[in-house]
Amino acid sequence: MFRSTRGYEYDSCKAHSSRDPPTSDGNGVRDIELKHKQTAPAGADFDPPQGGPIHEQRGLVPMPPHPIPTPPHVHTSIIGNSSDLVAIAIQECIQGTPDLSPECCIYRVPERFLKGNEEFYKPRVVGIGPYFGSTSYVKTKYVDAFFRRYKLNLDDCLGLVRAWEAKARSYYVEPIELSSDQFTFTMLMDATFVLELMLRHHFSRYRGNCDPIFHKPRIIEDVYHDILLIENQLPFFVLEGLYLYMQIGASTGDHHLSFTELTHDFFKHFLQIDECPANLDQVNHFVDFIRRHYLALPPPQKDEQKHNAMVHEIPPRVTALDEAGVKFETIKGSASLLNIEFNNGCLKIPNFVVDDWTETLFRNLIAFEQCHGTEKYISQFMFLMMCMIRTSKDADLLMDYGVISSMLGSGKDLSILFNHISRDVGFEKPFYYFLICANLNAYCKTRRHRWKAILKRDYFNTPWKIASTIAAIVLLVLTFTQTVCSILSLPKT
Template identity: 40%
Template structure:
């Protein structure tokens, strides 16, 4: 009988030999179970699979025919390059593409290349048809069915349902090179217009960023206009602010922010500016997937997580939501204010926050300092109790005048 220690050592060494190397290209992650349990449906595609994680899912195979139709249209638009050419191109990208996923992909080479090419051309065609409406064919079951385009758009924004961005952009650039009449916009532009619904050029900062995939693209689109400055003080004291109702009672006024950047929240002279936030059925899935990507990839530089942590501290009751709706900050498409409260309380659950680097820490400090000043609280109470109605205001003015006259009379009498 051999030495048991040698057997253990050999077993470990054998495992180390087949252990895959970690890659800096990793950017497409599986959702942590703690987050998935909170809202599993938000992280799962409804109608279409993209990439290897949901490849072959029987619930999603019905979309395969439409994918092939989109591939056919893509090949017709790029008539100077045939299918064999694109297969060879994707084959050259295979190794790097596999490294982008958090876990090894068991698909053999040929099915993997086929999947990537079909899924990538599907997304490219989807974005093209979203901008160039003349590309939409009569038998297009996605764009000619309003519910279907909404569900497909939702699905391609899911973190586990991604292809590396370099493949999408690479194929687009090969198919529609600058000399081609078909190429009317750079790939970043049509992506920006499809997702953000803005018929304008992309911001210069976006054009300079190395985008990892579509979820990363959306995160970049939502970044605030002023990014955080790295601070050497990692033990900075931090406290969340009070709720909307409490801040309102302390004299804080809520108004719609003028910035187009959702995260550009500003507090100045008692006024908290928050850009309009439209709450729809897709809001939870969209931002949960951006947040899970931040949690896995940008934990020390999170912005979307910080935004929802800040709003979660503001919104605790339907009354808080009502105040923000009345001020125009929130537009509620969910039906009632309780659902909005539940959204903000759930969306941050099981999410880790890097509090020492919290983006809104200064805003919280300013709000807490303002709310603690007694004079601001008295002004708010006076305004709420006595100046909301004209007759009440007249009564207060009358009482003040009578008080002044009484004091004058008393002083004069003493003389």
């Protein structure tokens, strides 16, 4: 058993069987379950934080919700009988409320998004961070493997996380009701678990023969779902700092990737691009990291924003655009949702892949934008798509043109998806896509474009129709010519 210099002992997990007892490595780091022993210093207040409302059958220990503290010296049974005591209670509550930090970036999901849609915002398997943090067999096995492989000193890692505690706490919108030891425990356990998860994703040889996550297809899908949740985030700088510390002491030579590159590799299924964009300075967390990949273009110019504030343009439906002769093309190799173009009757949209993670991902991206006060480009893109895809026929057309690659099945499912995601967003000014919407509306209102589209659709959409149309025109010309010649050949009277 390894005893920390701070009085905590690190014992083996209870998950081991008696036939397979855990063994200590060179650093004495065992299966990493932090337990407060009787040898702790007097007055130490340390209890490992437990988990939130996650499936207990998967080995997670639920954390009871923290009650709202009653102001000190105020008995709840007599508050209603004395206005003075009520005033004291209100004053103490106000004085005890800290100011919101400028670095705050991990939020609680607004109630209007959460109501009836909890499944898209709550973790299924892995709780991460102080909101849902938990210990589990899978998590402790991953943490144990991480420390053993890189022979890291546990006290040094604890010292790093303790030094980051104040900044890490400031990332969360709510005051974290955990002691310093509990918060440090949560940060270190969860951060090393996430790092080990990312390393096993990149280096498949680390998984062994019976990995509890990667060898269980349904589990890895649930883990990806959990990593995408805005409430289930860790500060990016904590993960990056521990990764850099690991790189310094790593004896293997295959850790040449930066943490940004490792993160990009882990999320490449969602990002759809091979290279990291240049706008990844001071990333807040994984949700922010993914959002920046989708927005790898500069914001609109100031003169456009000024005009934008005075108009209210929403795009026509896809079927209306198709009937007006608008061509649809996909922009290959671009993941930026801002990269939508409309020129000479051709609407170019980046290929958008829809799968089982799409709704969870974009709901949490939108929740982050709505809370963070940043430009709401993701929200506006989803609103744009909702306006264009109002029926199953609209969705089917975009899938036929290759703009959307859907794994959901029918166009009806796709139209319902966009409607559900953007239901609580609405139109916001300034609207990034206002020029495109204005040009699309103007194009559809031009009669010449509609007539041209009708002519092409009804008479020139297949080779047989083209041939028959040409034959009819030739026959009409010949008939007209014959009629004229007959008239001219009549004798003059």
